[in-house]
Amino acid sequence: MRDTLWAGIFVLVALTFALVSQAGTEGAQRPLDTPLAVYTAACSSCHGDDGRGRSRERVGFDVELPDFSDCSFATREPDPDWFAVAHQGGPVRGFDHRMPAFGEALSEDQIELAVEHVRTFCEEDLWPSGNLNQARPMFTEKAFVEDEFVFTFGAAVQEPYAIDAELLYETRFGARSQLEVVVPFAGLDLAPVPGEPDSGGWTGGIGDIALGLKHVFLAAESTGSILSGIAEIITPTGNADRGLGKGVFVFEPALAFGQGLGPAGFLHLQVGMEVPAENDPGTEAFWRAAYGYTFTQGLFGRSWSPMLEVLGNIDIEEGASPHWDLAPQIQISLNTRQHIALGLATRIPLEPGHDRTIGVWAYLLWEWFDGGLGDGW
Ligand code: HEC
Incomplete structure (x- = not known):
């Protein structure tokens, strides 16, 4: 009885270990299903890993990128507006066309995840959403x-x-x-x-x-x-x-x-x-x-x-x-x-x-x- 219990625990641990390490090696093939993963794949090339926007030299255009870590700016827009911009591109809200449309490349759920990650750059919770x-x-x-x-x-x-x-x-x-x-x-x-x-x-x-x-x-x-x-x-x-x-x-x-x-x-x-x-x-x-x-x-x-x-x-x-x-x-x-x-x-x-x-x-x-x-x- 004892042995069966230990064997059971062993199999469980081994299975978990195998699943975790497999997920780790799959890397780029992993589905984009977390806020960070979608943001890193689709947005950070321009907006930066810290949400402050990469330099003009890095992005190759001189339209100023927003600073999503600036709470005074980043907390005022409601989610549907940011969703619209990410889905349709900048011009849908009168912004520059260098903000691309992701409506074809990403699913609506993925765009929501990206916006969710953008929301994390403002770290002060005092600001009303x-x-x-x-x-x-x-x-x-x-x-x-x-x-x-x-x-x-x-x-x-x-x-x-x-x-x-x-x-x-x-x-x-x-x-x-x-x-x-x-x-x-x-x-x-x-x-x-x-x-x-x-x-x-x-x-x-x-x-x-x-x-x-x-x-x-x-x-x-x-x-x-x-x-x-x-x-x-x-x-x-x-x-x-x-x-x-x-x-x-x-x-x-x-x-x-x-x-x-x-x-x-x-x-x-x-x-x-x-x-x-x-x-x-x-x-x-x-x-x-x-x-x-x-x-x-x-x-x-x-x-x-x-x-x-x-x-x-x-x-x-x-x-x-x-x-x-x-x-x-x-x-x-x-x-x-x-x-x-x-x-x-x-x-x-x-x-x-x-x-x-x-x-x-x-x-x-x-x-x-x-x-x-x-x-x-
Ligand atoms: C090719 C560069 C580029 C990529 C990639 C990019 N953006 Fe942008 N984004 C811009 C630029 C440039 C602006 C500023 C446009 C302006 O101010 O006229 C902008 C503006 C925005 C805004 C508008 C903020 C406001 O002023 O209200 C949001 C929201 C946004 N981006 C979200 C995203 C998300 C989410 C992604 C990834 C899914 C993404 N962006 C990927 C270039 C990019």
């Missing part, structure tokens, strides 16, 4: 941190007529933080004041300029969740007498949460308060949610992200009732690099009689880190 970044809703602030310019324009299409415009600048710093500046402009059709012949008519100008700080508290790629805190100071730069501003400093703390849902669905949530430095106007609480889904045109083309936002707010005072708005909308990527996008929305107040009107809104978004306005078309 680009896979957590979703399309931008018109009103709900995202939890993801961005380097962006967004120009927003809105118009009330019912009386009292008004237009609103806003330039937003966002810049990331560190792995998880972002600074933002909002410069609003407004135009209003003021109602005439009885007994004052020259009153009423259109007025316009700069509104209350805001400064904000955002920080990502939690970024979990495994569950597709991201949570951030936002602190904004709204300064009384707008003329309050003409309805262009609130006339006082307002502090706006908020939490923003993003959740990926299935392959291409997503949810954004934001809750916060507007707390004025003085008693008038009163404190307000708000909550916003946006549910959306991103469709890709063809396999690697333009993205279309229809969304529905639900917006609510309430004055913190006795007897106040909440206001609700619905905002159906869409975001469309405009160029092949996909760093310039258009958003279109309508905002519909759900309860009439609050002097709140139906509005149409549009934004033009430019992720300036990914290239200039004229790049990647």
